Amino acid sequence: MEPSGGGVRYERDGHVVTITYDRPEKRNAIDGDMRRAINAAWDRFRTDDEAWVAIVTGAGSAFCAGADTRSTTGNPAGDFPGSFWERPTVNSLESGWEIFKPIVAAVNGPAVGYGVTLLTWCDFVIAAEEATFSFPEVRLGVPTIVGALRLPRMIDRQHAMELLMTGETIDARRAHEIGLAGRVVPGESLMDEARALAGRLTAGAxxxxxxxxxxxxxxxxxxxxxxxxxxxxxxxxxxxxxxxxxxxxxxxxxxxxxxxxx
Missing domain, CATH: 1.10.12 (Lyase 2-enoyl-coa Hydratase; Chain  A, domain 2)
Structure with a gap:
């Protein structure tokens, strides 16, 4: 296993890469350092000819608790070079990087904000029974943008609007009902299920x-x-x-x- 630094682990086993968000003491909330490490990990996966499928998961008891609003290492959304006004643009997988290799999300615990936006760019979502999902931004007085673009393409519009506009948390069972999670499994078998699916995917061209x-x-x-x-x-x-x-x-x-x- 090779640390990418900044709270991310990157491991390749054959043609399958596992990217682990590894800041468990902060429930894998993303600060500036972690954002840079996440971007580097996904760029590495995108450009590695031997990496065909990715699994993304979280260390500890959380998948990703969203942005660390107390970050002292930079903007959790990342840097936006090339613009005098520092305008946000596509600079990460969550914001829309085009990675056309298959991605499996193994959601081991709470997925919040960025954590759910990440899922909208994954092709398969396997959730542990204890996983939860929420877009709390609206309760903080700010809108969810990329999530508002992507979530209605992934699930029914009314279910998407309910998540986005109430800011409420749903459990894994409800996520499966509305199509946000493809399957729900016991937590102890989550990674086995994700690896099995990744292995099946490597059988395809x-x-x-x-x-x-x-x-x-x-x-x-x-x-x-x-x-x-x-x-x-x-x-x-x-x-x-x-x-x-x-x-x-x-x-x-x-x-x-x-x-x-x-």
């Missing part, structure tokens, strides 16, 4: 998976004709890769495919 995820993300923002044309272009590009040739050969030879993400 990595480049094909990334094309699928990009279509899922971009397609709804396009018109139907444009989306189909874009998707067919991507399909032809992926069909010309080494992995596509390997998949065809494996099918002919009735054997398992050996992917290389090339």
């Amino acid at each position: 990595p480049l094909a998976q990334r094309a699928i995820k990009e279509m899922v993300v971009r397609g709804p923002e396009m018109g139907t004709t444009e989306a189909i044309r874009f998707g067919e272009t991507m399909r032809r590009v992926v069909a010309g890769t080494e992995d596509a040739a390997e998949g065809a050969a494996a099918a002919r030879e009735r054997r398992a495919s050996h992917w290389r993400a090339r």
Whole structure:
């Protein structure tokens, strides 16, 4: 296991990366140092050719308690270089970095604010029975922005609005009912379930998976004709890769495919 520093652990086992938010004494609340470490960890995953799937979880009894409003190490939202006015922009996974590799969230405890926004960019959410979920910003007099953009795309609009506008906390059972959590498992089996799912994902062709995820993300923002044309272009590009040739050969030879993400 390799520490990234600033309250984040980064571990790669084969093609599966586990990113652990590791500031348990603060319930994994994000301060300036941790924000920089989180961004570095996700950038490392994004650019590592051998990293195909990520699991994100929290150390201790919390997943992520949101922003540390008492941070003495900088802005928990991160720095926004390139703007004289320091205007916020896309500078993290929560704010919309495009990472088209599959991401599994293993929610081991409370997910608050940033913690829930992170889930809206994950592809699979597995929750421990003791996990909880909340967007408390509205009770502090400020709006949730990225969560308001992403949550209604993930779950029913009325359920999303209830979470966003009341600031109330829901438990894992309710999160599963409304589609925020794909499954709920006992806490002691949470990481086993997440690793098992990640292992299943590595059986699929990595480049094909990334094309699928990009279509899922971009397609709804396009018109139907444009989306189909874009998707067919991507399909032809992926069909010309080494992995596509390997998949065809494996099918002919009735054997398992050996992917290389090339």
